[in-house]
Amino acid sequence: MELIITEKDNAARRIADILSGGTYDSSRENGVNVYEWGGKRCVGLSGHVVGVDFPSEYSDWRDVEPVELIDASIEKTATKENIVATLRILSRKATRVTIATDYDREGELIGKEAYDIVREVDEEVPIHRVRFSSITENEVQDAFDEPDELDFDLAAAGEARQIIDLVWGAALTRFLSLSAGQLGNDFISVGRVQSPTLKLMVDREREIEAFDPEDYWELVADVAKGEEAFEAQYFYRDEDGNEAERVWEEAVAEDVFETLSQRDTATVVDVNRRTRTDSPPAPFNTTQFIRAASALGYSAKRAMSIAEDLYTAGYITYPRTDNTVYPDDLDPEELLDDFVGHPTLGESAESLLEADEIEPTEGDEETTDHPPIHPTGEIPSRGDVSDDEWEVFELVVRRFYATVAEAAIWEHLKVVAEVAAHRLKANGKRLDKAGYHDVYPYFSTTENYVPDVSEGEEITITDVELEDKQTQPPRRYGQSRLIETMEDMGIGTKSTRHETIQKLYDRGYIESDPPRPTKLAMAVVEAAENYADRVVSEDMTAQLEQDMDAIASGEAGLEDVTDESREMLAEIFANLADSRDEIGDHLRKSLKDDKRLGPCPECGEDLLVRRSRHGSYFIGCDGYPDCENTLPLPSTGKPLILDEECADHGLNEVKMLAGRQTFVHGCPLCKAEDAGEGPVLGDCPECGDEHGGELAVKTLQSGSRLVGCTRYPDCEYSLPLPRRGEIEVTEEYCGEHDLPELVIHSGDEPWELGCPICNYQEFQARESESGSDLESLDGVGAKTVEKLAAAGIESLDDLTDADPDSIAEDVDGVSADRIRNWQASA
DNA sequence: GCAAGGTC
Numbered sequence: 001m002e003l004i005i006t007e008k009d010n011a012a013r014r015i016a017d018i019l020s021g022g023t024y025d026s027s028r029e030n031g032v033n034v035y036e037w038g039g040k041r042c043v044g045l046s047g048h049v050v051g052v053d054f055p056s057e058y059s060d061w062r063d064v065e066p067v068e069l070i071d072a073s074i075e076k077t078a079t080k081e082n083i084v085a086t087l088r089i090l091s092r093k094a095t096r097v098t099i100a101t102d103y104d105r106e107g108e109l110i111g112k113e114a115y116d117i118v119r120e121v122d123e124e125v126p127i128h129r130v131r132f133s134s135i136t137e138n139e140v141q142d143a144f145d146e147p148d149e150l151d152f153d154l155a156a157a158g159e160a161r162q163i164i165d166l167v168w169g170a171a172l173t174r175f176l177s178l179s180a181g182q183l184g185n186d187f188i189s190v191g192r193v194q195s196p197t198l199k200l201m202v203d204r205e206r207e208i209e210a211f212d213p214e215d216y217w218e219l220v221a222d223v224a225k226g227e228e229a230f231e232a233q234y235f236y237r238d239e240d241g242n243e244a245e246r247v248w249e250e251a252v253a254e255d256v257f258e259t260l261s262q263r264d265t266a267t268v269v270d271v272n273r274r275t276r277t278d279s280p281p282a283p284f285n286t287t288q289f290i291r292a293a294s295a296l297g298y299s300a301k302r303a304m305s306i307a308e309d310l311y312t313a314g315y316i317t318y319p320r321t322d323n324t325v326y327p328d329d330l331d332p333e334e335l336l337d338d339f340v341g342h343p344t345l346g347e348s349a350e351s352l353l354e355a356d357e358i359e360p361t362e363g364d365e366e367t368t369d370h371p372p373i374h375p376t377g378e379i380p381s382r383g384d385v386s387d388d389e390w391e392v393f394e395l396v397v398r399r400f401y402a403t404v405a406e407a408a409i410w411e412h413l414k415v416v417a418e419v420a421a422h423r424l425k426a427n428g429k430r431l432d433k434a435g436y437h438d439v440y441p442y443f444s445t446t447e448n449y450v451p452d453v454s455e456g457e458e459i460t461i462t463d464v465e466l467e468d469k470q471t472q473p474p475r476r477y478g479q480s481r482l483i484e485t486m487e488d489m490g491i492g493t494k495s496t497r498h499e500t501i502q503k504l505y506d507r508g509y510i511e512s513d514p515p516r517p518t519k520l521a522m523a524v525v526e527a528a529e530n531y532a533d534r535v536v537s538e539d540m541t542a543q544l545e546q547d548m549d550a551i552a553s554g555e556a557g558l559e560d561v562t563d564e565s566r567e568m569l570a571e572i573f574a575n576l577a578d579s580r581d582e583i584g585d586h587l588r589k590s591l592k593d594d595k596r597l598g599p600c601p602e603c604g605e606d607l608l609v610r611r612s613r614h615g616s617y618f619i620g621c622d623g624y625p626d627c628e629n630t631l632p633l634p635s636t637g638k639p640l641i642l643d644e645e646c647a648d649h650g651l652n653e654v655k656m657l658a659g660r661q662t663f664v665h666g667c668p669l670c671k672a673e674d675a676g677e678g679p680v681l682g683d684c685p686e687c688g689d690e691h692g693g694e695l696a697v698k699t700l701q702s703g704s705r706l707v708g709c710t711r712y713p714d715c716e717y718s719l720p721l722p723r724r725g726e727i728e729v730t731e732e733y734c735g736e737h738d739l740p741e742l743v744i745h746s747g748d749e750p751w752e753l754g755c756p757i758c759n760y761q762e763f764q765a766r767e768s769e770s771g772s773d774l775e776s777l778d779g780v781g782a783k784t785v786e787k788l789a790a791a792g793i794e795s796l797d798d799l800t801d802a803d804p805d806s807i808a809e810d811v812d813g814v815s816a817d818r819i820r821n822w823q824a825s826a
Numbered sequence: 827g828c829a830a831g832g833t834c
């Protein structure tokens with residue numbers, strides 16, 4: 001039996017399809033798909049199935065000095081055990097093994113990992129390697145007709161990278177984390193890719209902080225030729241003879257303004273026409289795809305996740321690629337044909353097919369692993385995909401269209417007019433031939449109208465404006481701009497760049513969007529710059545790439561490269577040893593700066609955003625345990641401290657980040673005063689004895705109410721209350737729980753809720769017995785019960801007491817009349 | 827509970 005191993009399941013299935021002529025059978029082994037036909041089996045890995053790590057005696061961060069990791073041994077362990085197990089089983093029955101992982105360096109390493117697993121089982125079985133640039137009939141057949149050998153040097157180059165990344169990353173990460181006492185989830189990470197990426201943002205933030213704005217003035221005139229109005233801008237020649245619009249002295253600007261304002265006309269002194277060819281864009285690689293999707297409002301992560309889904313469903317090609325040159329076997333006309341007749345995408349395809357010759361554009365990068373991202377020809381129906389998925393699919397289709405479309409032609413018209421000794425200019429542009437813009441409507445094609453004038457002609461000046469402006473600090477990098485810059489710097493890969501940015505968010509290094517570095521990030525980059533400059537510089541990757549090339553070509557061995565790298569790291573640690581406390585102090589201080597809201601009104605220490613044991617956020621005093629002041633935060637989202645300060649309390653305002661439900665919470669102290677806690681009912685059954693917690697009626701930000709412990713968030717005991725109606729605390733006490741009975745006043749009849757604990761227990765009992773008594777109503781099922789519960793209607797009692805019109809407003813698809821019927825039957 | 831790189 002021949003065993004064929006690919007990098008992913010998708011590739012395994014397509015190769016099986018090609019080699020078997022569509023006659024393969026599929027089965028599952030340990031949850032892994034195996035494709036089988038005529039004495040062959042094909043199985044897909046899931047990328048790397050083994051990973052590098054230190055032996056377990058190094059796993060306790062506190063017991064091991066980080067410096068020891070430099071010379072620690074490194075093990076390979078299975079990370080996808082079911083796949084490794086399946087591979088072992090299949091290897092036993094194999095008389096021949098063919099490795100068909102992706103045609104790139106990482107693919108060679110993944111192939112080598114599979115090779116090692118096969119070799120553990122069978123030392124003899126012949127193992128070959130096939131390479132193809134795209135999974136098409138011709139390429140795959142050719143590759144299998146003449147199998148090659150695994151390139152062990154190339155795989156070793158990949159292994160060297162793994163080792164260097166692990167040793168540097170782990171040793172420095174542990175050093176910083178230990179120095180600041182940040183263990184557990186909040187460790188402080190460093191790495192060859194993440195740290196230079198972070199430094200990009202930190203450097204930009206430093207520029208912004210150091211920026212000193214400068215005043216300047218610009219002059220804009222409304223001018224006209226007869227009835228045709230247009231805009232012209234004042235300019236002059238600077239010392240270098242370049243055109244300049246910004247006037248740096250107010251007196252000069254006002255002088256020009258005076259002169260222009262006094263004149264009614266200007267004389268055209270120069271008219272310049274030129275045509276410009278606007279070439280269609282190159283095919284999509286991952287980075288350019290992310291950039292285009294981000295212009296549509298998708299984050300890098302979201303764009304990739306949608307592309308991934310579209311790929312898995314078979315609508316577009318593999319979304320992780322550097323390639324910007326279509327492979328020879330892509331026939332653009334054939335692919336366009338697939339879209340002919342489609343209600344929304346067909347027209348463009350049909351128009352493109354009318355061209356005499358179709359010659360796709362090419363980018364600079366041609367690689368061997370995957371084609372540029374393009375549609376497969378399989379088209380989802382509108383109902384098969386979400387709106388977002390369709391929008392992204394259409395983008396990919398239209399980008400493909402653009403790459404086979406004609407160039408656009410722009411007409412530029414520049415007019416210069418003179419007023420006294422001053423000059424005004426107007427730049428007009430007109431889209432003469434739309435070309436690819438017709439099929440790719442994502443770029444701006446805004447025209448700027450300037451009428452046809454000729455030299456010597458007089459134009460009228462209808463208005464002049466003097467605008468006072470200030471130079472602006474450089475702008476923060478947006479996510480897609482960051483990914484492009486990473487690509488330019490040669491750090492990260494097509495598959496990891498967007499994940500690296502996500503990682504920086506997760507580590508608390510950046511927040512908000514466009515991302516902005518935290519104080520912690522500034523301190524980490526600073527520490528790295530001072531002691532381990534290499535790890536925040538793209539040079540480390542550049543050097544590593546060179547070393548990997550040397551290993552791949554046989555000029556250097558894996559040990560040569562990793563030994564040298566370890567020596568460099570050892571030197572860094574020699575310098576770090578004495579500064580551990582100093583670095584730790586700085587990191588700790590920065591961590592606190594990121595959480596600080598302002599002074600505690602009770603003791604004057606700092607109020608900080610904190611996290612309870614249960615993971616919820618609240619505000620606590622830095623003076624704890626001497627000061628026990630706390631303020632609540634909403635339970636949805638992650639708090640972001642804004643720059644805005646509350647005028648009353650001097651506290652920074654807080655925004656709760658929760659995706660689409662993100663909202664500004666404002667000053668937490670103002671909020672707490674507004675919402676306030678209602679009457680105290682009695683001791684908290686959970687913590688009253690031990691900590692003196694009390695139960696009180698509380699109103700949350702959302703408007704919903706509950707009986708909760710005053711020691712929240714340390715104690716999270718709570719009982720639900722109905723949303724509507726006024727709550728009366730009676731003098732009657734529950735004998736069992738020693739709490740006052742409650743009455744809810746809404747509608748005509750007051751509702752005697754009784755002791756809140758008893759009430760809740762009864763409710764739970766009813767729930768567990770029969771789901772809900774609401775289900776006894778005509779035509780009410782589990783779904784409606786859920787909807788009603790969300791509106792605070794949890795039982796027949798709730799329903800009879802409620803106002804039909806207001807429920808109908810809250811509950812989708814339930815009319816007030818229907819509720820009245822239910823009330824009658826209940 | 828470290829990195830970066832595959833993959834989902």
